Amino acid sequence: GCGSTSDSSSASGSGENGGSVELTNVSYDPTRELYEAYNKAFAAHWKEQTGQDVTVTQSHGGSGKQALEVANGLEADVVTLALEGDVDAIKDAGLIEDGYTEEFDNDSAPYTSSIVFLVRKGNPKNIQDWDDLLRDDVGVITPNPKTSGGARWNYLAAWYYFEKQGQSEEQIKESMKTLYSHVLVLDSGARGSTTSFVENKQGDVLLAWENEAFLSLEEYPGEYEIVIPSVSILCQPTVAVVDEVVDSRGTRDVATEYLNYLYSDEAQRLEAENFYRPSNEEILKEYTSDSESRTITEIPEDNKWIVSDGFELTNIDHFGGWTEATEKHFVDGGIFDSIYEEK
Amino acid sequence: MSTQSCKAGLPKLSVASDKEGFALKQNEQSGAVKWLLIAFSAVFLAVMLVLPLVYVLITAFREGIQPYLEAVTDKYALKSIQLTLEATVIAVIVNTVFGLFASWSITKFQFRGKKIISTLIDLPLTVSPIIAGLIYVLTFGRQSFLYPYLKSAHISIIYAVPGIVLATIFVTFPFISREIIPVLTAAGKDEEEAAALMGAGGWTIFRRVTFPHIKWALLYGIVLCTARAMGEFGAVSVLSGHLRGKTNTMPLYIELLYQGYDFTGAFAVSSILVVMAIIILVLRSVLEYRGRKNEE
Amino acid sequence: MKKKRKQRRVIPGFGLSLGITVTLLSLIVVIPLCSLVVFSSQLSFSEFIETITSPRVLASYRVSFQTALIASLINAVVGLIIAWVLVRYQFPGKRIMDGLIEVPFALPTAVAGISLTHMTVDSGWVGSIFHKFGIEIAYTRIGITIALVFIGIPFVVRSVQPVLEKLDPQYEEAASMLGAGRTYSFFRIIFPEIFPALVAGFTMAFARSLGEYGSVVFIAGNTPFKTEITPLLIMSQLQEYDYASATSIALVMLAAAFLILFVNAVLQSRASKIVSGIG
Amino acid sequence: MEKNYYVELKGVNKSFGSFQASKDISFGIEKGKLIGLLGPSGSGKTTILRMLAGLETADSGDIIIDGKVVNDVPASKRGIGFVFQNYALFRYLTVYENIAFGLKVQKWPKDKIRARVEEMLRLIGLEDTAKRYPNQLSGGQRQRIAFARALAPQPQLLLLDEPFAAVDAKVRQELRSWLREMISAVGVTSIFVTHDQDEAIEVADEIIITNQGHIEQIGTPKDIYRQPDTPFVAQFIGQSSIVEDFRRFAGFAHAGSNATRAAVRPEYISVSKQGEPLRFPVNTETGVVERTAFRGSEIELTIRVKDTLLTAKRLLDDTPVSVGETVRVFIYRLYAFDNEKAYVIENEALTSPDSVVI
């Protein structure tokens, strides 16, 4: 009973009016709520523009894992992943053409984010910064950098902190090892970690996407607090059209528009409301507060949730871009592996 | 090699026997031990098996009936139920066909390679579901030599419904044959020989002579196969691609809800799965009880 | 002597049934399993050895084997008691108890995993009790073990139960006529009779536990070196696109499953040699 | 005057649910005797044996062994040897361990156990099987091991439930004599159950005949064979033809008692060809041979006499008789019975003085 033709290839032309089209968006873990909202907006937009009904099928999971599944045959028209490095993996498999980062604005990152700490109400362990994670009484929750994009950002942010402390590479590795030895649960995706921390009450601190942390604040008002470390990293989730798939399914137009529309004002606001930082400076400002407090206990009434000052954000360029960073830290036998191997 | 070894592999659902004979009499002498053991068993089963069931149901209705209904009638929930049922039905059909033919050839004929075949039939029982998923990824994925052909024929197997069905078939593959083979082995082949001698054809022999012997074993095999197929998580998870509404079976959808902070939804869908499985188990008991009664 | 005539098969349907059997078997089991071997051969032998003996992998074997072993041992003991209770005693609620044994089959592993996790976290129904005594269940090996006990219990009960039911009461009567007490005759006479079935049930539970994923991922902390089971490691290798490692480790697991089955087969054949002369 | 019984049952009853398997069973057995419990299937033989052994509890009545009422003594404490129908040898123990089992339980010292087991093995002539498992033995050998196992702890009473049921015809024959000799050699009081009359007659010192839960007759094999007490025994024992109205036969017309039916055994019928000299010329009947069957050493004849079919035998070396031939039939003796009792009745020719003998 195997071998029926896949039903995801049933795009019925992109005729001027009427008809329908299906699109598959393979994304990373925390964007579930964002794309649920965005897909509605986009459907309306596309209907208006072409008269076609568009149905978007979502798939979420650890970003790295998602990328590999796409590379391995999961038929995604577009990927909206946690980092460029993951899209590169798909590119390396030959599914995406070179130069995809130039295809859309802002290096094909329609929204950005950063890494923050989520702690329990009242911050009982008084966790303020990265070095607090080295304390023996602190249990840390973060996903597996091998499979999760967020986890890689977490890792690099921590690395950068220790670097800033003036530690040598050996010392940094030592610190990282200590940090990871405090990790209680190493899930395969950001959402898995959030569940472990929030629902299953594991650990004292969750290293989280900013958006994920705010979402928890929203879902569990009064139960958690966000602590912004003194140093973090600007996360640039990257989107791309999967050329091989759209070409074979004839969905390039809608797929391209799907990603393009992420930069529209409507979408940018939607992203901000889902706690992603819009790439549109104007809209970014609408949500930026002037507070300098690095502890956030609730979502501000005025919806200005973005704290812009009082801490330093590095970015991937500091690590020489994703190719280099992956090569050094995350490949098999990279630094991350060595952190585990020597136990 | 594993033909024999797995003989006791699949649990037998047996109707509790009433004849106690000697044992009962002896136990009269040591009521204390008896009740101690019964109590131990009851507590163990209550905590290990009943409590999780109760937990699922209670959590499902924690927020009342309305959210429950919403959760289980959600578009994606219905899709996942449909997919699960599809995969289960196909797996049961394939495995029933396989089970019947396999047990027929193994118990009614002598041939070379029989041992190997029975070993291979049992193999999926001991293979981790993850590995079960993995082998299909390897066989049909992009890096497989088959991929270009599949691609040009527009056939998707992994990260699509066929992969899910395949994985489900694999993990439940031996369930039915393993129930039937011991019954047929015990029954021997005299009756079939007698029928063949009288000139009966294969189908007649099967329908009139063999089938009545195996019907309860077959029913039990189907029940186990169904229950396991509906609940399969690991193998399907590897192959699914988690496309919401397309390749999410119920267990995967439950995971998705669970991770989307929708615990009510997760447990609501779980409760459906639990109830379906319990219905099947009960149905089977009733059918078997009735059938056995009729036979007497 | 003339060449032997070919044995005619009396019962019809040999070609058809064997044909269908072999075809399905090849398509669903044999060919896919072969790709496992093919893929693991991407690695050289030394790489293969290195992969399957790297510290994290070794640690995952330890976790998997340890928890599976403990769980199956618990199952062997508890399963034996339950089977005994179900066969030998008459008490109210017996039928229900008998029907319950199948619950782990009916309850999907993921659901089982989630609900067991919820129950055993520090704030859970069961976890809170143990938490008072400083025992953590969820996200520890204890949790994994509990999940494995859950999925393994029917194997033991259902393999011992029929043997116990069929066990001729005369063995016990004979022992008691020779003056043996109940305990003595249980260990000397009954136990050897049900031992092969117990081993078979234990083996199945063990093999299943080694491979179990669904119920364990939720309750295991999934922390490398501590609570990462081998199937999860294979899963993460898979998700890391490291097929060579995934298949290598999968091969080890497969070999382990075979070994377990083989040991069982040897024990069964020993037992059957003693009682029937055919090994 | 009461005898000095070693084993005694007094008014024992036993029901399974509403079915009464033993009805008011009373009998006594002297020390050293070998008793056969004989009866049709389901007549309650095994039940009696199991109550004696303590494997079943009597509903009422007393079981007395060696002067002690043992009603409340558990099976394991009665010190009785029991040989089960299918032996119930422990399958996972070797022959040696099987025989040693009872001794180990009684905590005999190791060397004594060894000596005793070896002695038993010698006794049953199976010294070289000590290390084997039961399934590696033939049926007859297993039977002997079961016997040795039961005897090893030196019980004062040995019970055997159909000890020969599971062995095949040829071996059974040998085993019977063997067991008979063994038991008299050891001198243990024994009761064995059988539903085969040849077996009971051949092996037992005394036979207890059971039927539908009660005892029909107790006596030596010869008594039982020659003097059946009840209609059941008259018909059950021997290979009888049943005659509806025996008074029609010459020589039985004036028999006392009002019984009309009778059992006639082949060995009490003499068949002569026309012209052969007759021992009792009076009271012979004529009959027509309906069937002859070769029975190895004899020829079995089915003869119609006065509309009744009788079975008789002639020796192989006698002049052959053929089907349809008219022959002369003389019935020496028959067992008449009514609903309650059986009576031995001899042909009047044997008892009245006016019968002429040539």
Next chain:
Amino acid sequence: MEKNYYVELKGVNKSFGSFQASKDISFGIEKGKLIGLLGPSGSGKTTILRMLAGLETADSGDIIIDGKVVNDVPASKRGIGFVFQNYALFRYLTVYENIAFGLKVQKWPKDKIRARVEEMLRLIGLEDTAKRYPNQLSGGQRQRIAFARALAPQPQLLLLDEPFAAVDAKVRQELRSWLREMISAVGVTSIFVTHDQDEAIEVADEIIITNQGHIEQIGTPKDIYRQPDTPFVAQFIGQSSIVEDFRRFAGFAHAGSNATRAAVRPEYISVSKQGEPLRFPVNTETGVVERTAFRGSEIELTIRVKDTLLTAKRLLDDTPVSVGETVRVFIYRLYAFDNEKAYVIENEALTSPDSVVI
């Protein structure tokens, strides 16, 4: 001159793996005869039957039924009735459906099936069991149903594999005569397998004796009983005592042939008390009675004669003989055998003119 055989086997061989279960089997059976295949367990009886039925394929040799070589005719087309050892009744079909099965397969019209099944049920006297399932019948009843099922499609040849093995001793006795009569009534050529000589002797027109895969002797029961051809048959048939050097016995010193061993059957031994008149005063031996056993209608004596134990019988009504008594023993006849053949040897007293008869 060749007989007109209905069934014939010519040089048939069959091996299972390296084990040769049938060695050069050749025999012929006339139409309408009832043949017994008799031999010890494992001697290849079932194998022969199964090859005839087509359930097993002979490695070489021809099987001829009704003049046609059927080697290549499949079992289902040979039109043979087969009664399996354990009946192989269809457990999930009623008695009626069991008997009707073969007819349905042959697409008989419904009303004819009904008529035939009812006829068969009447024939076997089980009209009222039609609706029952096999497990609701007794062993003897099942046997009859199996028989009816095999006969219903009117086969020309009926094969029965140990038809009485599964029923108990008393029922077996009845069934034997029943079957014998049934088969002669129906007139179907039949072959039945047994390992019980009494059964074969009683039921069969002709007996084929098998041993270790080959045929030892073919003949009527009487022939086989009286004239065993081979050492195996001489020992296998009857209840013989084996004598190591029979020439030591008076009356056998000058027997031709160089055989030394012999089988002596009880019925060829006459035992007389001292003082009883002797039929053959010459060539008697004296012996000491070692054991007497009551055997119902007879007394079995074990007598030591010239250091050899002989089994003999005396009638119950003869003057009793007691253990230790010296008696006179006359052996009429014995079966001497060497490694290849058996010879009937009569006591010289019976053949030489100088023996005196009183």
